Amino acid sequence: MKQQTQKRLLGIAAVAVVAIVWQIIADYVVGRSFILPSVTDVASAFINLLGSGTLLTDLAVSLEHFGIGIIAAFILGVPLGILMGWFRVADHLLDPIIETLRPIPPLAWIPFAIIWFGLTTQAAGFVIFAGAFFPILTATYAAFRDVPKVFVEAGKVLGCDTSFELIRYVALPAAVPAIASGVRIAMGVGWMCLVAAEMFGVSTYGLGYQLWHNYYLHQMPNVVVYMLILGFTGLIIDRIFRNYVDKQLLRWRAGEVA
Amino acid sequence: MSGVSVANVGKAFPKEDGTFTQALEGVNLEIGDTEFICLVGPSGCGKTTLLRIIAGLETATTGSVTIEGRAVTGPDPKRGMVFQEYSLFPWRRVIDNVAFGLEMKGVGKEERRRTADRYIELVGLSQFRDAYPYELSGGMRQRVAIARALANDPDVLLMDEPFGALDAQTRNHMQKELLSLWKQTKKTIVFVTHSVDEAVYLATRIVVLTPRPGSIREVIEIPWPHPRDRTSPEFAEVRRRVLRMIDESENIQ
Known part of the structure; x- marks a missing residue:
């Protein structure tokens, strides 16, 4: 318990020191809020933005984009990964296609996202999907490839007589930890794609859009506010997911982290 | 026979x-x-x-x-099989590992748990029925594996x-x-x-x-x-x- 308190105090102290140094440099060395907004500039910008009421809307819009992309990536990535990881024919058939598409940077899909979906939530969601899909697919695929043979054989000897039963009762539960790691990586990539997609004008709301918009307006303290909100939201999403996975899905792996 | x-x-x-x-x-x-x-x-x-x-x-x-x-x-x-490597499903508790074969046969939850309990008792691990395999020693794991194979009432x-x-x-x-x-x-x-x-x-x-x-x-x-x-x-x-x-x-x- 004591160690815990000490850890927290040290963390707070480090943040405080950085804030003070930042404030001093901004005020006395740089001296121009446009080049480097100070802590107090950012704080008052944050309060103003809170008052204007768009902050929550932008956060909600961004989360919606993110949700669409991640959920779509999960719904398509996991079954496809299972198919390719379990059935050799599916692997041989789909692998060349996947390997061709995978190296395309997700942001390169932005033009077609706009042409196909217009300036809609789906367009932004599609770009996030393009970033999140492959990490989930490859993690699921690799996880299925790595299911220990002895589990599969035990399943067979105990009466799993179809591929469906072996997947449902043996391979999928065995693969959950690796799939969860893949989803975590996918969420990180997706969050980055979110900002880029919104910045490129796929949407006229959202944290990424506001960040870019305020840059055009030369409201640099606001830009910093959006940067920090993006960082914190990403962190919170990751924490919530990790917590859920550890508590709900991976109780059988005590002490290990997804 | x-x-x-x-x-x-x-x-x-x-x-x-x-x-x-x-x-x-x-x-x-x-x-x-x-x-x-x-x-x-x-x-x-x-x-x-x-x-x-x-x-x-x-x-x-x-x-x-x-x-x-x-x-x-x-x-x-x-034909029940006990493997050399630890083959218990780590995501299932002892009771559900032992009941696995019966679950595949379509035996209802109540009944298969009752049967599984009997076999867990047979190998002397009743107090570990709700434990996950990682909580068991090597010898206990193999005992559960034997109970799991026996629960299917195999010929061999x-x-x-x-x-x-x-x-x-x-x-x-x-x-x-x-x-x-x-x-x-x-x-x-x-x-x-x-x-x-x-x-x-x-x-x-x-x-x-x-x-x-x-x-x-x-x-x-x-x-x-x-x-x-x-x-x-x-x-x-x-x-x-x-x-x-x-x-x-x-x-x-």
């Missing part, structure tokens, strides 16, 4: 260069009801392969295995060096427990082991295989009742005989 009949079984594994490795050749073996058979032989003689063919996890290249007159064509819950229990990964003390203890389980359940057991001592301690008949391609070199009846005294002269004599057989064949190789 659950006689196992192995008739002229051979197994060839294809190699990368297109040729074959002959693992087993012309194996004939009749296993009677409630026998305890131990398969021993030099390393790589195919004893595990033979067990896996009986289990239906491998297919014989020649010959056939029949159980109660029915040919083995694939894995079946009628196939065991592939189940105690190979355990320390000597736990191993001796597990051997005693297995004998008591065998007496209580009256199952036919086919047991692969590297340890001649283990084979002499457990088996009603020891089947000694030749080096690759494995075939049966000798079958030794051990009529003594259990529990057996490891330090008795007869015990040492049989152990020496089997060891010599395995040694000789390894030297020839």
